[in-house]
Amino acid sequence: xxxxxxxxxxxxxxxxxxxxxxxxxxxxxxxxxxxxxxxxxxxxxxxxxxxxxxxxxxxxxxxxxxxxxxxxxxxxxxxxxxxxxxxxxxxxxxxxxxxxxxxxxxxxxxxxxxxxxxxxxxxxxxxxxxxxxxxxxxxxxxxxxxxxxxxxxxxxxxxxxxxxxxxxxxxxxxxxxxxxxxxxxxxxxxxxxxxxxxxxxxxxxxxxxxxxxxxxxxxxxxxxxxxxxxxxxxxxxxxxxxxxxxxxxxxxxxxxxxxxxxxxxxxxxxxxxxxxxxxx
Numbered sequence: 001x002x003x004x005x006x007x008x009x010x011x012x013x014x015x016x017x018x019x020x021x022x023x024x025x026x027x028x029x030x031x032x033x034x035x036x037x038x039x040x041x042x043x044x045x046x047x048x049x050x051x052x053x054x055x056x057x058x059x060x061x062x063x064x065x066x067x068x069x070x071x072x073x074x075x076x077x078x079x080x081x082x083x084x085x086x087x088x089x090x091x092x093x094x095x096x097x098x099x100x101x102x103x104x105x106x107x108x109x110x111x112x113x114x115x116x117x118x119x120x121x122x123x124x125x126x127x128x129x130x131x132x133x134x135x136x137x138x139x140x141x142x143x144x145x146x147x148x149x150x151x152x153x154x155x156x157x158x159x160x161x162x163x164x165x166x167x168x169x170x171x172x173x174x175x176x177x178x179x180x181x182x183x184x185x186x187x188x189x190x191x192x193x194x195x196x197x198x199x200x201x202x203x204x205x206x207x208x209x210x211x212x213x214x215x216x217x218x219x220x221x222x223x224x225x226x227x228x229x230x231x232x233x234x235x236x237x238x239x240x241x242x243x244x245x246x247x248x249x250x251x252x253x254x255x256x257x258x259x260x261x262x263x264x265x266x267x268x269x270x271x272x273x274x275x276x277x278x279x280x
Contacts, residue, residue, distance in 0.1 A: 016169045017158075018066035020074030021046040024196055027074055027082045027175075031166045032159045033096045034087035035183045037210035042193065045203050055106060055210060075175060081196050082170065083179040085189060086163045086242050089235040090249035094222050096159050097137050098214040102127065112157070119143055133215060138227045145230045164237040164267060171268040180263060182242070182254050220250040237273070241266060 019028040024046050030036045040056040044063055052059045064070045074080065100111040101119065110116050119125040125139035126132075147155045158166070170177065181189025194202055223231065232239065232246050239246040241263060243254035266272075 014169060014173055015066040015071065015075070015175060017166055018071055018075075018170070019043045020064040020066075020071045022064055022070060022074070023047045023201060024198070025074070025077050025079035025081050026193065026196055027080055029082070029084040029167060029170050029177070031084055031086060031163050032161075033092045033099070033212075034085050034163065035186065035208075038206065038208055039085060039190075041209050042190070042203070042206060046197055046201050049201050051203070051209075058106070081178050081193070082175060083181075083193055084167060084177060085181050085183050085186075086167075086238070087183040088244050088252045088254070089163070089231065089238045090223065090244075091219060091252055092163070093141070093160065093231065093235075094137065094214070094219060095212040097140050098133065099212040100157075100159055101136070101140060102133060103213070112155075115155075134217065134222050137222050138224060141227050141230050141234075144234060148234060162235050162238050164241055164272075168267050168272075171264055172270060174268075176264040176268065177260065180258050180260060182258070184253050218250070219252065220248075223249050 015029075017030040019030060019040060020026070021043055026043060026046055028039055028043050030040065037056055040059075040063070041051045044050075044052045044056055044059060047064075048062065052062060056063070064074060101116060105111050116127055119136070119139055120127055123139040123143055125136040127136050143155075144160055167177070167180075179192050183189070190206065194206075228247050228249070236246075238244065243256040243258065245251045245255055
């Protein structure tokens with residue numbers, strides 16, 4: 001059996017990022033910073049008829065995740081419904097920067113220990129309170145490019161991993177998606193998921209959870225010419241697969257609808273394009 005060019009295993013149990021519902025056939029592939037907290041809360045509501053009190057990522061016994069035995073049972077169900085959501089790569093990366101670099105985490109510390117120190121000392125990022133976040137973001141993108149290009153596994157992080165690589169953990173292991181949708185069209189996209197829930201487990205309203213706070217600045221103002229090229233270099237497959245416009249962060253909405261059959265086929269290919277491996 002050949003190993004995929006992306007470096008992902010073909011081992012049939014590797015469904016990292018998978019959530020499942022005990023009460024329904026829903027299976028969700030988490031994609032960080034693409035409405036994952038909101039969809040995680042929906043998965044919790046599907047089993048318990050209520051949202052989790054707190055950050056759903058802290059839930060343990062109340063949710064079913066891979067590699068638990070209950071997750072294996074869920075993917076064997078004949079009524080399973082496998083879904084996920086994707087987001088504009090520019091908006092996702094800026095949200096990631098503000099949430100994981102600029103903001104303290106739930107325990108009061110900063111994410112990944114000395115990440116901020118590395119960005120300040122080695123990349124010259126000004127992360128002081130009140131500083132313009134845009135120059136620091138551009139230094140952060142340089143850090144990502146170096147991390148991924150050098151295959152530095154210590155700093156390789158799921159929050160800034162390309163979305164295609166997240167979804168591939170299902171498809172290369174034989175679990176295709178029944179539904180994918182753009183976060184930018186959330187209400188229409190989540191409707192088929194809600195339709196799979198019995199009335200007593202269907203929330204009357206689905207609020208947004210864990211929204212990253214950031215200054216009211218135009219999205220495109222974060223990207224200079226170099227940053228645009230680096231983001232395209234790292235996330236080229238996300239732009240290519242999911243219909244987002246490259247080199248145009250001012251256009252957040254996708255240009256085209258998702259072709260689910262084509263996406264499942266391309267994401268399941270064990271030998272993706274050579275340039276897709278930079279973020280893999």
